[in-house]
Each structure stands twice: as structure tokens, then as C-alpha cells.
Amino acid sequence: MTAELVRGQNHPLPEVRLEVRVSAGKPIVAGATLSDEHGKVHGADWVAHPGAPTLPGLKVSRQAAADHRLAVDLDAIPQAVHRVSVLLALPSGVGGPVRFGTVAAPFLAVTGLDGTEVASYTITGLDSESAVVALELYRRQDAWKVRAVGQGYAGGLAELLTDQGLPEARQLAGSINEAVAQGLARSVAAPPPRTPDADRHRHAAAPAQGPDQTHGGTAPQGAPGNASPQQSPYGNSDPQGATSPYSAAAAQDPSSPYAAGPQGTRSDHGAGAQQGPAPTDPPAAATAGGGPINYTHPGRRTAAPPPTAPVAQPGQSAQPVAGDATGWSMEERLYNQVWGMFEDLARTTAAYRSAVDFADSRMEQELDTVLSDPRSRIGGQGDAARETARAKHTQLVDRAREAFDRDLTQLRAEADVVEPALPPAYARWDNPAWHAYRVPMEIPMALRLGDLHLPESENVRIPMLVRLPLERGLWIDSGYSESGHASLVDSGELRALALETAAALAARILAVHPPGEFSVHVIDPAGTGASALAPLVQTGVLAAPPAAGAAGVADVLARLTQRVDLVQMAVRGGAPDALPPGIDVSEQLLIVNDFPHGFDDRAVTQLRYLADEGPAVGVHLMMVADRQDAAAYGPLLDPLWRSLLRLTPVPDDHLADPWVGHAWTYEPALVPPGSQVLQHVLTQVATARRSWNR
CATH class of the missing domain: 3.40.50 (Rossmann fold)
Structure with missing residues (x-):
């Protein structure tokens, strides 16, 4: 049974490969410090944070998010380390809340790799603090325990890191806040130029949390997360700008947690990046040639991969496979794949709209140039210039639409494969999974609330998934x-x-x-x-x-x-457990x-x-x-x-x-x-x- 900790309480850890899951009502920064038996952090290279997310046996998120998963492999922690402190902080200088007293109390859960909670802790009583040491995992007689700390700092990360014994605390806090600010302000770029089929990977921008509500409220957790999309349909790859602690990079890094085993669980649901200004050059999606995108990207790989898609022949795109995503189970891989589809549709639509906006802007500039020159108004010179401008506009829009249609075709193919493979919790009511329904013995990780689509892609529907348990009504x-x-x-x-x-x-x-x-x-x-x-x-x-x-x-x-x-x-x-009967x-x-x-x-x-x-x-x-x-x-x-x-x-x-x-x-x-x-x-x-x- 889960131990629900209060401040100062500890609990033994039965496993060495763990996750620390963090849920908060607003995007927060998650990090961790390693310290010796005296509680001293020896330097900045003993701190895992968004700018340097990986340490031996430890990986944290790269960006501020409402939900995080920190990966910990206690066997890989160096022997000189006796304590791992989990830090939470509010992003500085990005327009968000400046103290924990104005946001929902953060909740942390230490879980096994199967999602079973070992211990949980809700950090209550915070007010003016903007940074907090939430939990610490510590050695005790060759065994590991977790302790609920909840020590807050009104001076933010700088004060917290100073208290941890770091002489360069203020500089490190500044670099962390700068890395987070850059991530939150990152514009969404058009997809990169297409490469030959054999070398093509989807370059996953960090997942976005999924749909937020323009008429009030925050994004669904999830979220496909949070969505949730969390929590998406939505918070992770949930489209969100955060990087999964179980990414392909972690699989290739022997010092990262779980390097020897399967890599992957859902990505973190963080605050989404805002779209940047319109480009001044034609977007890559509008000008690049080549075939459709291969939607098998590094963020969906595992060390023990799901069934491999058939090898594409020259001139053909790779066939999509259900469960082609990171995760410890088929349910989790399908969840992450749905979020990846959400991200892909969002990104390719953004590229198409950006290309059309560029074409419109360019044509207006050229027409303004023609009309501003009195000589072009005489004879047929002006008419010819206008026709040329309109022809260029049509060419750019057609090229963008061609690239967009190729991406939609690939997404439709992926949706056709994924939808029949979804478990009942994720499936439409007309899915055959419901006809073979049996009452489950375990709670699923997410629930389908409906479908999402965009005006340009009416026939590509993305399941709207939210994480369970529900964090919002x-x-x-x-x-x-x-x-x-x-x-x-x-x-x-x-x-x-x-x-x-x-x-x-x-x-x-x-x-x-x-x-x-x-x-x-x-x-x-x-x-x-x-x-x-x-x-x-x-x-x-x-x-x-x-x-x-x-x-x-x-x-x-x-x-x-x-x-x-x-x-x-x-x-x-x-x-x-001390509740009245009934x-x-x-x-x-x-x-x-x-x-x-x-x-x-x-x-x-x-x-x-x-x-x-x-x-x-x-x-x-x-x-x-x-x-x-x-x-x-x-x-x-x-x-x-x-x-x-x-x-x-x-x-x-x-x-x-x-x-x-x-x-x-x-x-x-x-x-x-x-x-x-x-x-x-x-x-x-x-x-x-x-x-x-x-």
C-alpha cells in the first residue's frame, strides 16, 4: 500500500529503479542535487537541472512543466553520493506565478517502473517560497529510503542552492532560469528539410501539454498530458516542449538511468512554447522536396522495440506500426503514440499555415512595390507584375499544400493502424475492443474523452486522452x-x-x-x-x-x-487508514x-x-x-x-x-x-x- 508521507516522515524503498512523479497546477522546474554523507553538494556537476538533465543514475526534465517524471536508478548512483534531493522551483521571469502560495500544492509520488506507488507526498503550507526541496532519497545502512522534506526558500533557486553548499549557487540558478526561459519562449519551427527515406526520422519538438481552454481553465492533464492532452488529449510524445527522461538519448547514454533496459515512458507535460513571429523566408515545409515524413522518431524508440515496421522500398514511405513509441507496456506505448500524432498534426499544420501567411505577405509586398512605382501604372507593365506576384503566391501555396497533404496521408495511415489497436479505455465505442470487453483488474493510465481535429484536416482525428486519476472535473x-x-x-x-x-x-x-x-x-x-x-x-x-x-x-x-x-x-x-466504518x-x-x-x-x-x-x-x-x-x-x-x-x-x-x-x-x-x-x-x-x- 502507498505510504502517504507528511513532512519529515520517511519510508523504505523496495526497488532501486524508480520514478519520481511530480504534479502541479502550473509549470514548475524540477531538478535534483547529489550530496555526500555530510550533505555537501561538491559542485555544479552534482546538480541535474533543465540545462544539464542527466547525471549518473538520474535524469530530470529539460523544461518547466505541470507534470514531471524523474528517472532514478539507485544502483547507478556513485558510491560517494549518499543523498538525492528533488528540487522544485517556479520559473523566473516568464510571466508565471512567483510563489508557491498562489498555486496548487505540488504532489510527488515515488513509484516503481510498473507505476505502483511506493510513497507520496503533498507539499502543503507553502506561501512566499518560490523554490522547495521536496523529497530526498538517502542511504541508510546499505539500503535506500525516501523522506518528505518540504523545505521552502523565499529566495528561490539561488537561496536553495546556497543552502546546499554550492559557492556558485547564484550563477547556477541564473543559468537554470535562463535555460527554462529559452525553452518556454522557443518558437515552433517548420519541419526540417526532408531527407531520403532510409535516414528520415521525425525530429520531435518537445511535447505540448495538449489543448488548453481558451474559455477558461488550464489544459487537460495528461496530459493526450498536463493533453494533459497531463495532464493533454492530448500534456507528451505529449505535445509540450518537455523532453522525456526515457528518450533515445538516454538509451545511448550509459550514465543515464535504465540505460541497459527498455527506454521509455510518457514525456513530461510542461508549459507549451508559444509560436514565434512569421518567418521572413519560405518555411521548409513549403520549399523542401522529397517524400512524406517517416513518423518513427527517436522519441518513440525503445531498447526492446515493438514489432518493426516493414522496410520501405525506394520511393515509398515506411508503414506505420501500432505501439511505435516509448513505454514499458503496449498501453503506455499507444498512449505516447497518440500524443505523438497530436504533436505531428499540430506541427505540420503550423508549418502549412506559416507558409501560407508568408506567401500572402510576400505577394502583398510585391504588389505594394508595383503600385508605388508610377511607371508601372502605365501600359501593361503593372498588369504583368501583378500576374507574376500572384503566380509566385500560388506556387508557394501549392507547394506548401503538397507537403501538408503528404504529411496528412502518413498521419491518416498511422491513425488507421493505431485506432483498431487501442484498448477499451482509449477506444471509440464502435471499436471491436468493446465487444470483447471484460471487466479489468487494473486501472488504466488514461481515458478517452472524445476526438480532436483541425479545420485543414477534417479526416484526421486524434483521440483526446486524459491521465487517470482525473485531476480536474x-x-x-x-x-x-x-x-x-x-x-x-x-x-x-x-x-x-x-x-x-x-x-x-x-x-x-x-x-x-x-x-x-x-x-x-x-x-x-x-x-x-x-x-x-x-x-x-x-x-x-x-x-x-x-x-x-x-x-x-x-x-x-x-x-x-x-x-x-x-x-x-x-x-x-x-x-x-483511520477512517470511520462506512x-x-x-x-x-x-x-x-x-x-x-x-x-x-x-x-x-x-x-x-x-x-x-x-x-x-x-x-x-x-x-x-x-x-x-x-x-x-x-x-x-x-x-x-x-x-x-x-x-x-x-x-x-x-x-x-x-x-x-x-x-x-x-x-x-x-x-x-x-x-x-x-x-x-x-x-x-x-x-x-x-x-x-x-
Whole structure:
């Protein structure tokens, strides 16, 4: 069982090859120092940071991110090292928060390579500090332990490193902040010139976290991460600008962790780089020749690779293979591959748009030159110059479109291979994986919420994956929006579609969790959602019948609020097992239909509390509501809307990734009309739950 540490508490480490996973609400810098038996750091070469991410037995992220995975191989740590201190800091000078008191409390988990948590620690009580020693792994009588430290420094990295005994602390802190600032400010370049098929690799820009919400909130964790894309669909290669601690470079570096074994897990979800200014020369995608990109890039390699793609013949592109990504399992490789596809589509679309913008700008400049010369206005000279400018514009755009279409063809081929291979948690409802469904015994690493695509690539759909457990609640719009197709749907039908989307997502969440690991509650004050909720009610997978009326609303909210309070007190008191009998410790999902009808001021306050505090202790919120209706309660509810991940029951262009700034069209994961797959799956879930409860 996971040891939930409090400050100063320690716990033995049963394994030597570990990950330290860091989750935070905002991009942070992660690093580590090595020190001897006296706690002294001997120099800058004993510090792993974004500018120098690899030390013997240790690898950290190259960029600020909301989620990190630090790789540690304790057997590879030099004998002179007796302590590995994990450092966290807020980026300096990049417009973000300047102290930990203004961001969510960072959470760290020490896990084995299979993802099993050994120990976890939530750093609470920080205020003016901008850097913190979070954890330390230390030797004790030829064994290793982990200790929760949580020592903060208001003076930032410079003060922290000085306290670690580094004489050049201020210079090193400056170089770390400079490396992070350069990474966060890095523009997205067009893909490099194409090379012969035999030598072609996809040059992976660091992953971006995945779609953020332009209408409020942060990117989905993930994220394909965070997405999450985390957490993407999205946070890693999740498109994000962070480098995986298990990259191909680590596989080739004998001093890096896990150099002798398979390299790979998902990349870090960090703050995406903003797109730079328009180029002054034609982008490479518009001018370079050659065939399509080979989408097998170093970030997807492993030392023990998945099945090898057939060797491409001259003039042909390599055939894509499902699972062609880094990871310790096929599930993780597919997750990373989906994020890689998201990154590829984002980048090739950015290159195409940049090329078109360049062509437009160049034609305008040439036309301005023609019109500014009075001599060109006489006779046919001006007309000829204008025709030449337009011909150059057409040539540049056609060349860019040709390169873009080649990339889309390769991505479509990859999507056609990957989609049928996805496990149920990642698959569409029409995927055959659901027809062979069996109740799982393990929780998956991610969940599919829908699909994403861009206007230029309607037929290339990228699964929107978010990491589990959910770190944010969901808001499913039941009202009209400024974009998308909602305005074409009747208001009553839109509300029904919103609840149908919520029911399908709840069914998927229940289906991918082992029996007893997840419970779903529903608040339906007026009983208007009976039809959409029927599959959940009739199969008996809900924890209780949908709560109706003001009394039902108050009862459900009181019970879940009490659960959050009790679990929080138990965790903070260092006794997570000391809970009263009858408390359901499984993950909880509360679906609220037709909000704010049936809610008084007390109920609204409890709902806000669950949205803010619930995810940290396993209580998650899914709101089915119209923001305009919720606005009747005043501005206090606006933060609730912004704190949740907004989804829509119809296609809508409301998700944006911070990496290149695209507005992605989201489509919900709905059950095909007439399909019985939902009934089939929920029946098995209900049977497994009854057997588990006996």
C-alpha cells in the first residue's frame, strides 16, 4: 500500500529503479542535487537541472512543466553520493506565478517502473517560497529510503542552492532560469528539410501539454498530458516542449538511468512554447522536396522495440506500426503514440499555415512595390507584375499544400493502424475492443474523452486522452456557444445530448476501473434526465438512484462533502487508514444535471468545495449545465466554470493548445445510434460489482 508521507516522515524503498512523479497546477522546474554523507553538494556537476538533465543514475526534465517524471536508478548512483534531493522551483521571469502560495500544492509520488506507488507526498503550507526541496532519497545502512522534506526558500533557486553548499549557487540558478526561459519562449519551427527515406526520422519538438481552454481553465492533464492532452488529449510524445527522461538519448547514454533496459515512458507535460513571429523566408515545409515524413522518431524508440515496421522500398514511405513509441507496456506505448500524432498534426499544420501567411505577405509586398512605382501604372507593365506576384503566391501555396497533404496521408495511415489497436479505455465505442470487453483488474493510465481535429484536416482525428486519476472535473455545456454546431441544435435536444455525453463518459469511467474502485452518484433535481440516464439506472451501476428535489441534492452533497473532510483529516494526520466504518474510499464521480436548478446557496457552496478540494482525495465533479443559467448566481460561480475542463455535446472549436496556439475542434465520444454496446458493457460492470460486494 502507498505510504502517504507528511513532512519529515520517511519510508523504505523496495526497488532501486524508480520514478519520481511530480504534479502541479502550473509549470514548475524540477531538478535534483547529489550530496555526500555530510550533505555537501561538491559542485555544479552534482546538480541535474533543465540545462544539464542527466547525471549518473538520474535524469530530470529539460523544461518547466505541470507534470514531471524523474528517472532514478539507485544502483547507478556513485558510491560517494549518499543523498538525492528533488528540487522544485517556479520559473523566473516568464510571466508565471512567483510563489508557491498562489498555486496548487505540488504532489510527488515515488513509484516503481510498473507505476505502483511506493510513497507520496503533498507539499502543503507553502506561501512566499518560490523554490522547495521536496523529497530526498538517502542511504541508510546499505539500503535506500525516501523522506518528505518540504523545505521552502523565499529566495528561490539561488537561496536553495546556497543552502546546499554550492559557492556558485547564484550563477547556477541564473543559468537554470535562463535555460527554462529559452525553452518556454522557443518558437515552433517548420519541419526540417526532408531527407531520403532510409535516414528520415521525425525530429520531435518537445511535447505540448495538449489543448488548453481558451474559455477558461488550464489544459487537460495528461496530459493526450498536463493533453494533459497531463495532464493533454492530448500534456507528451505529449505535445509540450518537455523532453522525456526515457528518450533515445538516454538509451545511448550509459550514465543515464535504465540505460541497459527498455527506454521509455510518457514525456513530461510542461508549459507549451508559444509560436514565434512569421518567418521572413519560405518555411521548409513549403520549399523542401522529397517524400512524406517517416513518423518513427527517436522519441518513440525503445531498447526492446515493438514489432518493426516493414522496410520501405525506394520511393515509398515506411508503414506505420501500432505501439511505435516509448513505454514499458503496449498501453503506455499507444498512449505516447497518440500524443505523438497530436504533436505531428499540430506541427505540420503550423508549418502549412506559416507558409501560407508568408506567401500572402510576400505577394502583398510585391504588389505594394508595383503600385508605388508610377511607371508601372502605365501600359501593361503593372498588369504583368501583378500576374507574376500572384503566380509566385500560388506556387508557394501549392507547394506548401503538397507537403501538408503528404504529411496528412502518413498521419491518416498511422491513425488507421493505431485506432483498431487501442484498448477499451482509449477506444471509440464502435471499436471491436468493446465487444470483447471484460471487466479489468487494473486501472488504466488514461481515458478517452472524445476526438480532436483541425479545420485543414477534417479526416484526421486524434483521440483526446486524459491521465487517470482525473485531476480536474468536467463541465459539459448544455447551452449555446459562440462557435461550433450548437447553434444549429434545438435547445431541448442540446440539453439531452449533453446528459447523454455525460452518461457515456460515466459509463466509460466505470467500465475501465476494477470492481469497487469507482462509484457514480447523480443529481437530477427535476428528473429531466431519466431517458439519458436509463442505461446507468437500469443496469444498477449507480451507487444510488438519481437524487431528486432539494432534499436529494442536499443529502448527496452532504455525504460527499463529509467524505472529503474525513479523508483530508486522515491524510493530514498521517493516518489514512483511520477512517470511520462506512466511508466509501473508492473514487467518486458526481454528475450534476441541469445546474443550478434545485440548488440553494448552501448547496452551491458545497459544490464549489467539492470542485476545489475533491479531486485530491478522489471525489470528482461532472457538471451538465448552461453557463448562462449558472451566471444567474452571480460572478462567484465563474471560477467554478473556469476550474473545470469544458466539453461540448456537439463539435466545437473551444480547445486550444499552448504549444502552437491552434484551436482544436472537439467531438464527444458518443455511443453510435442503435448500438447495444453500452448495455452490454454496463451489464458486465454491474455483475462484477455485485460479485465484489458479496
